[in-house]
Amino acid sequence: MPAGRLVDVYGKWKVLFAGVIGCALSSLSYIFASDLIHLYLIEFFFGISFALQRPALLVLMMVMSGKLNRGLRLGIFDSTDDIAGAFAALLSGIVVSSLGFEPLFLLCFSCYSISGLFILKSRMEIG
Numbered sequence: 001m002p003a004g005r006l007v008d009v010y011g012k013w014k015v016l017f018a019g020v021i022g023c024a025l026s027s028l029s030y031i032f033a034s035d036l037i038h039l040y041l042i043e044f045f046f047g048i049s050f051a052l053q054r055p056a057l058l059v060l061m062m063v064m065s066g067k068l069n070r071g072l073r074l075g076i077f078d079s080t081d082d083i084a085g086a087f088a089a090l091l092s093g094i095v096v097s098s099l100g101f102e103p104l105f106l107l108c109f110s111c112y113s114i115s116g117l118f119i120l121k122s123r124m125e126i127g
Helices: 003-010 012-031 036-065 069-098 102-127
Strands: none
Touching: 003 012, 003 036, 003 102, 012 036, 012 102, 069 102
């Protein structure tokens, strides 16, 4: 079943939360990988988790942006997301070169976990 259909069936908040928590657990599980097959499994799970959260996030952005200037707002969101991704890649390189991979994985886990908490809080406020 495509992830977009899951959003229709279970709702944007549940699917987004499941995707974010899946990404958090995937980030943390890198620390425990000791074999190449572990990395493949983690990447597979990470991909599924990201595939869950992206359609839910886009639906949420469409709902929250309203009808006026929706294209502009979605464009700004997508551009901001791309810039944040580029900045994250640069920051990741700095963290890995100075501290190693484990602190990076813990940092990613923390960011995803905090995002999950914000999703729960936002769901209560927005509905």
